[in-house]
Amino acid sequence: MNSDIHNLLPGVKTNVSLAPHTTFNIGGAARYFFIAKNIKDIIEAVSVAKKCKMPFFVLAGGSNVLISDKGFPGLVIKIQATSYKLQATRLYAEAGVSMETLVREIGKKGLAGLEWAGGLPGSVGGAVRGNAGAFGGEIKDSVISVAALDEKGNVKTLSKKQCMFSYRDSFFKKKNWIVLSATFQLQKGNKKKIQREAKEHIAYRKEKHPLEYPNAGSVFINCDFRKFSKELREKLKDVVKTDPFPIVPTAYLISEAGLKGLRIGMAQVSEKHPNYVVNLGAARAKDVMRLIEKVKKEIKKKFSVALEQEIELVS
């Protein structure tokens, strides 16, 4: 199998540490690691993994994953397909384009629609798959269509409706399809205003989020206000936010449960933003997982809600 993959997928590397490919800077090595520089490479790598009957995993910006200390026992396909094209107000972007690049480049052209994503780490593919959102906006707001690779290796183009976007979810996430590219509809706007808004979001994140430590963003999704008991809804009504439906910030619940600063090994519930776990130095995935389980248990005990994990464990 080893020699097969090297013959079938020139450029594939063996035993590559995944920690540097994640914003958490945690995790063991990939047995095989391949950088897909364009859409053809992605399709080819998936086809080879299937031929070799090897598990595979798609990694892009690495900003929403926790890689196991043991690493990944198959092929990691790192998406670096980074072409994009603007035609009037329509933007086509391959899955590996960073959201940072898009926000910056369309801002320069005075095109509105992605200002909410100022400071959002990760790629177009990751954002589409998870319907990333912040500051009242979501990727779905601008998507027209998405090209993706289905489970049989066929390329399909899905309309926005077919993408079935919902809160941090999409058809691609449910079905495990690979996003190859996306087309967005933007609007002409005031360049200075658009750039200012994106910059304000970046500054807000710097101030409120523990970006001084490696992390993977919010560990849990926010909690649906409607899921709390009547008694708790009354108590929590002043902290409810719209995101895009009424939610109770998970950070608030973690803070109220007295879990800020809780530490296992070098992993810590952030003091600055308690829905973040930060890597204080050489944290192991095992420590992060134990911390996550502890937080889930305490929140369940105190608020009778089950926290839903946003970051994905890869093993």
Ligand SMILES: Cc1cc2nc3c(=O)[nH]c(=O)nc-3n(C[C@H](O)[C@H](O)[C@H](O)COP(=O)(O)OP(=O)(O)OC[C@H]3O[C@@H](n4cnc5c(N)ncnc54)[C@H](O)[C@@H]3O)c2cc1C
């Ligand atoms: C500091 C910080 C702040 C954050 N703030 C926010 C926020 O405000 N809002 C928000 O929604 N998220 C936020 N996140 C989470 C993260 O940025 C998003 O989920 C992002 O969209 C993930 O993209 P990625 O390219 O890094 O994906 P990765 O971490 O590489 O992958 C995440 C998942 O997506 C899959 N994936 C990646 N690319 C593709 C593809 N092309 N096709 C199919 N599957 C794919 C992977 O297999 C994996 O399952 C934050 C993260 C950090 C570190």
